[in-house]
Each structure stands twice: as structure tokens, then as C-alpha cells.
Amino acid sequence: MPTPLESAALLMLQEPETGRLQFFRLLADTPLLMLLDTEAEGETLSPRVFELQEGPVVLAFEREEDLAALGQGPLPYAELPGRVLAQLLAGEGLGLGLNLGSGLHSEQLFPPSAMVWLTDLLAGSLTAQRGGFDNLTAPDAQAAAVFDAVMASAPASWAGQAAEARLYARGKGLFLILSGAHEAGQAALAQSVGEALRFAELAGRVVDIAFAEADTWPEGGKRFDWPAPRTAAAPLPRRAGPGTDPERPPILK
Numbered sequence: 001m002p003t004p005l006e007s008a009a010l011l012m013l014q015e016p017e018t019g020r021l022q023f024f025r026l027l028a029d030t031p032l033l034m035l036l037d038t039e040a041e042g043e044t045l046s047p048r049v050f051e052l053q054e055g056p057v058v059l060a061f062e063r064e065e066d067l068a069a070l071g072q073g074p075l076p077y078a079e080l081p082g083r084v085l086a087q088l089l090a091g092e093g094l095g096l097g098l099n100l101g102s103g104l105h106s107e108q109l110f111p112p113s114a115m116v117w118l119t120d121l122l123a124g125s126l127t128a129q130r131g132g133f134d135n136l137t138a139p140d141a142q143a144a145a146v147f148d149a150v151m152a153s154a155p156a157s158w159a160g161q162a163a164e165a166r167l168y169a170r171g172k173g174l175f176l177i178l179s180g181a182h183e184a185g186q187a188a189l190a191q192s193v194g195e196a197l198r199f200a201e202l203a204g205r206v207v208d209i210a211f212a213e214a215d216t217w218p219e220g221g222k223r224f225d226w227p228a229p230r231t232a233a234a235p236l237p238r239r240a241g242p243g244t245d246p247e248r249p250p251i252l253k
Contacts, residue, residue, distance in 0.1 A: 005030055006104050006105055008022045017201065022153075024121075027086075028081070028122060029081065031062075031080070032060040032062065032079070032082055033063075034059070034079075035047065035076075035077055039076045049094065054095065055111060055112060056095065063102070086122070090112065090119040095111045095115065096114070097109050133212075133217075136175055137169045138221060138222065139221070144222045147176075147222075150200050154196070155196075158193075160227070162226045165179070173205050173206035176193070176197075176207060178193075178210070178212075179213050179214040183211075194207065
């Protein structure tokens, strides 16, 4: 079965622009195994850096078997979300060799500039707004279709975090209202939704996000059901490694 990044890489061959955005969106959320020179010391990591013609890069893999194929015995590595890895590499001027030698379509060599671009994109934020529902009209069909696609590929973390959504147009931008979201989780949800929309094909249109109960929504707009809560088995316990706590990012040595 292809990995999510492999499926996105295949889409990128068929639909370059759509696939590229989807690929980077998945890359940000995918746990990657970064090859190290030595075992991690607390929150300090020593990645193995390869000097290539394109510049210095580190290697990371989706699958442990592809990492293991690099050597005759166990190799030190750190498992990091793609977003954390991109931030670390961007800060050090390093590129990323993804799944190199695996034979997958997701085998890619990204220069440092790609890590900077991804980090900058992820660093953008949308502020949750309250009130200010003036001058809202129905969105155009293209914007509605884009948001429909975003909802169809919504991450599991969105499930149950809201009840429904309504999309409007406001001038040249868009306005999204969510209902049924607990106030304590609104900022995180707005950040996650905003991030997904930045990867969508909205041609740079500004999207504001607001939270309000459905009975206060303005007329018009396009309504969307929110993903329902999912029942999942309890996760197996695992040791927390460097980079798993967003409040304590790892340090490259």
C-alpha cells in the first residue's frame, strides 16, 4: 500500500500545482526518520550531513526499512514531524533528501530554499475573529469547491472540533464561520484550518475565520458539515522523542 506521501507524489505527476500543495501539506504532518551521526542526547540532535552538488542535505525517510537499507547494522535516527524538521533545516541552511534510494515516487531532493518556503508558509496564521459579519455574500463556485476538497481531506484532529461551517465571500477575500467549537480550542482550530487553506488553491485570497453559533449566521453562504468525532482504539504507549513536544523543539548540533 502506498504511503500518503507516495500518493501525493503520484498526484503531483498528474496535476503538478494541486499535487505540489498537497504533497507539502502532507510532508508537514508526516513523521520522518532523520539519520543522525550519533544517538540523540536529550533534545540535542546531530544529523548526518551530506555535501552534495546541490548543497548540504540531511536524509529522512518515511519507512524504517528504507533507513535501515543505508547500513549493515542499526543506524541512529530521530523521528520528527515534517514541520519541525523543515524548521530546523531552514534555520541551519540545510536541504532535505527525502526517501533517497527507496525507489518511491516521493524520493525528492529539496534545497534549503524549499525548507525556508515551507517554514514561512506554516508560520503564517489566521486570527479567529468575532463579530464583523458585514458585507458577506455567497462564495463563488471555485472557492466552494476548494473548501469542499479541504474538508474531504481534513486531518483526523479536526473530527468533532466543530459542528458545521459556512463559507462566505467578502470583497476579494473569503470569510469562514465555524459553529459548535469549544472556546478553549478555537485558536488551535483556527490555526489548523488556516494552515490547510494556505495550501489550497485559493490564488492568494485572504481568508478570515470566525466562531459563532449557527442561529447567528448571516443569510447566504455555503454550508458544510464538519467531520464527526471518531472512535479509535487507545494508542499504544511510546517513548516521547525529541521534537514531539512543540513547546520544546530539538536543537541541532
